[in-house]
Amino acid sequence: MKQLLSLPRVPLVAAPTPLLPAPRLSAEVGADVWLKRDDLTGLGLGGNKVRGLEYLLGDALAQGCDCLVTGAGPQSNWAMLAALAARRSGLTPYLVFYGSPTRPTGNLLLSELSEADVRFTGEHDRASVDTAIEKLGAELSATGRRPYLVPRGGATPLGAAGYVRASMELADQLMADGLSPSQLWLATGSCATQAGLVAASRWLRSPYEVVGVSVSRPGDECVARVTSLADGATRVLDLPYADADGVTVLGGYLGPGYGQASPEGDAAARLVARTEGVFLDPVFGAKAMAALVDAARAGRVDGPVVFLVTGGAPTLFAGPRGSL
Numbered sequence: 487m488k489q490l491l492s493l494p495r496v497p498l499v500a501a502p503t504p505l506l507p508a509p510r511l512s513a514e515v516g517a518d519v520w521l522k523r524d525d526l527t528g529l530g531l532g533g534n535k536v537r538g539l540e541y542l543l544g545d546a547l548a549q550g551c552d553c554l555v556t557g558a559g560p561q562s563n564w565a566m567l568a569a570l571a572a573r574r575s576g577l578t579p580y581l582v583f584y585g586s587p588t589r590p591t592g593n594l595l596l597s598e599l600s601e602a603d604v605r606f607t608g609e610h611d612r613a614s615v616d617t618a619i620e621k622l623g624a625e626l627s628a629t630g631r632r633p634y635l636v637p638r639g640g641a642t643p644l645g646a647a648g649y650v651r652a653s654m655e656l657a658d659q660l661m662a663d664g665l666s667p668s669q670l671w672l673a674t675g676s677c678a679t680q681a682g683l684v685a686a687s688r689w690l691r692s693p694y695e696v697v698g699v700s701v702s703r704p705g706d707e708c709v710a711r712v713t714s715l716a717d718g719a720t721r722v723l724d725l726p727y728a729d730a731d732g733v734t735v736l737g738g739y740l741g742p743g744y745g746q747a748s749p750e751g752d753a754a755a756r757l758v759a760r761t762e763g764v765f766l767d768p769v770f771g772a773k774a775m776a777a778l779v780d781a782a783r784a785g786r787v788d789g790p791v792v793f794l795v796t797g798g799a800p801t802l803f804a805g806p807r808g809s810l
């Protein structure tokens with residue numbers, strides 16, 4: 487706890503983000519659903535990634551770095567927000583994307599607006615980004631720059647710290663609303679967000695189970711990554727040890743594949759837009775909501791639940807659906 491408060495951090499989040507009841511959605515699905523609006527975190531068009539970036543940029547500045555190197559796919563929310571966070575902190579952003587240059591839409595358009603240095607690996611393999619980040623980092627160091635390298639998704643124990651802090655924020659809101667949810671649902675990709683929530687819920691003994699819905703990896707791979715990142719965050723933040731329950735990650739909602747819209751996700755996104763006036767992105771939030779809607783309608787949800795709206799709206803404008 488002392489560590490969490492004393493870690494270098496660049497304030498980027500417009501905190502607290504709202505925790506709002508979703509009465510019309512709740513009536514449609516037959517469960518008491520609340521929305522934690524982390525699409526409104528306040529940097530760029532918002533999103534969950536801003537929270538981890540507070541700590542990553544804090545670390546970069548503490549180390550005297552002058553540029554940030556990271557990457558992902560061209561439609562990555564992470565990469566775009568990392569570029570904006572770097573700019574806000576006075577660092578030059580370098581982004582490495584897999585694949586080849588494409589028409590700038592959605593997040594790629596926004597990344598370019600930040601005037602980040604954007605490069606493509608020319609390979610379709612997502613892992614090509616990992617080696618390209620290392621290579622670019624070495625090239626920059628050789629010219630006297632001081633690069634700060636971050637893996638795809640910001641998935642490091644320090645990146646997960648953002649959602650330990652967010653959990654404290656949520657705990658205050660739950661107390662103020664007299665709410666004791668049984669579950670906290672979210673979309674899980676690189677696993678840092680769920681890891682922070684899991685580490686914090688063990689430490690704070692939160693009433694809820696954290697339920698991740700995998701949108702890219704097999705469920706067992708997610709469980710292993712969440713577990714290891716949560717343990718790492720517990721160590722980095724020096725959180726008092728608490729008994730570790732299992733980690734819950736649901737599969738079955740990937741649809742045609744990572745980055746591709748699914749019919750169930752589209753239906754869930756329409757339902758939330760129609761009932762609550764909130765937009766879910768097709769790659770993450772829509773698929774996680776589809777899982778929650780199914781569980782609620784099947785009577786598998788007991789008591790109030792919170793759904794973490796993680797942002798990602800730019801991919802709604804990324805051109806033909808199904809090829810994000």
Ligand SMILES: Cc1ncc(COP(=O)(O)O)c(C=O)c1O
Nearest residue numbers: 563675676677678679770796798
């Ligand atoms: C909009 C959105 N939601 C959810 C996630 C998943 O977060 P994580 O990668 O920490 O699992 C991401 C990751 O990029 C995202 O961009």
